[in-house]
Amino acid sequence: MKRIAGSMFVLAAMLATASALAETLSKIRETQTIVLAYRDSPPFSYLNENKKVTGYSIDLCLKIVEAVKRELKMPQLAVAFVPVDSSSRFSAIINGRADMECGSTTNTEERRAKVSFAIPHFFASVRMLVRSESDIRNWPDLRDRKVVITKGTTTIKLLNERSNVRTLNVGIVEGSDDMASFAMVEQGKADAFPMDDVLLYGLKALSRDPNKFAIVGDPLSVEPYAIMLRKDDPAFKKLVDKEIVRTVESREIYAMYNYWFMNRSGPGGANMNIPMGNLLRESLKYPGDRF
Numbered sequence: 001m002k003r004i005a006g007s008m009f010v011l012a013a014m015l016a017t018a019s020a021l022a023e024t025l026s027k028i029r030e031t032q033t034i035v036l037a038y039r040d041s042p043p044f045s046y047l048n049e050n051k052k053v054t055g056y057s058i059d060l061c062l063k064i065v066e067a068v069k070r071e072l073k074m075p076q077l078a079v080a081f082v083p084v085d086s087s088s089r090f091s092a093i094i095n096g097r098a099d100m101e102c103g104s105t106t107n108t109e110e111r112r113a114k115v116s117f118a119i120p121h122f123f124a125s126v127r128m129l130v131r132s133e134s135d136i137r138n139w140p141d142l143r144d145r146k147v148v149i150t151k152g153t154t155t156i157k158l159l160n161e162r163s164n165v166r167t168l169n170v171g172i173v174e175g176s177d178d179m180a181s182f183a184m185v186e187q188g189k190a191d192a193f194p195m196d197d198v199l200l201y202g203l204k205a206l207s208r209d210p211n212k213f214a215i216v217g218d219p220l221s222v223e224p225y226a227i228m229l230r231k232d233d234p235a236f237k238k239l240v241d242k243e244i245v246r247t248v249e250s251r252e253i254y255a256m257y258n259y260w261f262m263n264r265s266g267p268g269g270a271n272m273n274i275p276m277g278n279l280l281r282e283s284l285k286y287p288g289d290r291f
Contacts, residue, residue: 024099024229024236025072033078034068036061037098037228039085040179042202042267043260044104044122044225053081056260060121060247061102061227067243085177086152090115093228100240101228104199106154107289116237117226119244119287121253123279124196125219126158129185129204132214136192139168139217146171148181148190155194158220178203185213196223198274205270222279226289241289248284 028034038045038053045055062079069077084092089105092098093115104124107117128147130136136145149156151174159170173190175181182203184190193200197215204213229237247253254276259265261274 024233025068025239027096028068028077028099029072029074032074032076033080034065034100035080035082035098036065037082037084037089037092037101037103039083039089039103040177041104041199042206043198043272044202045102046202046267055102056256057102057104057121057225057227059256059260060244060253061100063247063252064100064227064240064243067239067246071239086150089152089228093230096230099230099236104196104225105228106196106223107226108154111228112231114231116229116231116233117289118229118237118240119289120224120226120280120283121244122198122225123277123283124198124223124225126155126194126221126223127197127200127215127217127219128192128194129182129200129213129215130192131185131188132212134191134214137216139220142170142192143168144170145191146173146189147192147194148173148175148184149193150175150178150181150195153195154221154223155196159194182207194220198272201272201274202267205272206267210270224283241287245287248287253284 036058038058040046043055044057045053048054065077065079069075082092082098084098084101089101089103093101107120128136136142147159147170149159149172156172159172173184175184178195178199181193181195185193186207194217200215204210204215207213227240229240257276261272264271266272
């Protein structure tokens, strides 16, 4: 009986795996639509002045859409965009509202318990945005200050660790999204906004007067950004990763990077002037998804 029960368990596991293998691709085939989630995180994903969803991550996801079209032999596959925020981006993937999340989401061990991630396409560092007139230049300067953190991001844990270690007595408030957090610094309701540096540069570029803000502080962490996918669907993840590797080997990803970070193609027509970092450059030599 134990042997039969064991065989049934193995069979059930095999059937479940087989079902998961085709889940996303089957859904796309049936609906004839692939759904991309995006959030307002320039220059990775955002609505431009023409109300078009655009950005570095979006460009990469659209390359993957073309790979899906080839795989399914569906040249007329429709593309739909679903807006999400820093909290709802996870449920959009887990609940199947979107097939990929194309923004600035960090691949962490905790998140991998619920979702999967593709090969990373960017590495950021956590620093902080302050008003230029501020005397805050590094983390110890936050003692007894008020800082704003975007709800649902990984920054809160990092800041709590820094605050506890240094006994900084930091007062923390939450912003509903990055724009709301930025506005609190702009309006003087918070002294600093710790966040991934590249996102801070994007918000600064979009502001009415970029010279009023500075990005300061030693890097607190390394944040590998990756396209978020549903968990336990290795067939779809394999297709996504294969296409990312193709863009690396063809050097298309380098052209995309230069377009968004080294030309006047960024938010508001700004040149963010962020050369590709050594960590990303080295990772693209041997693409992988674990850190």
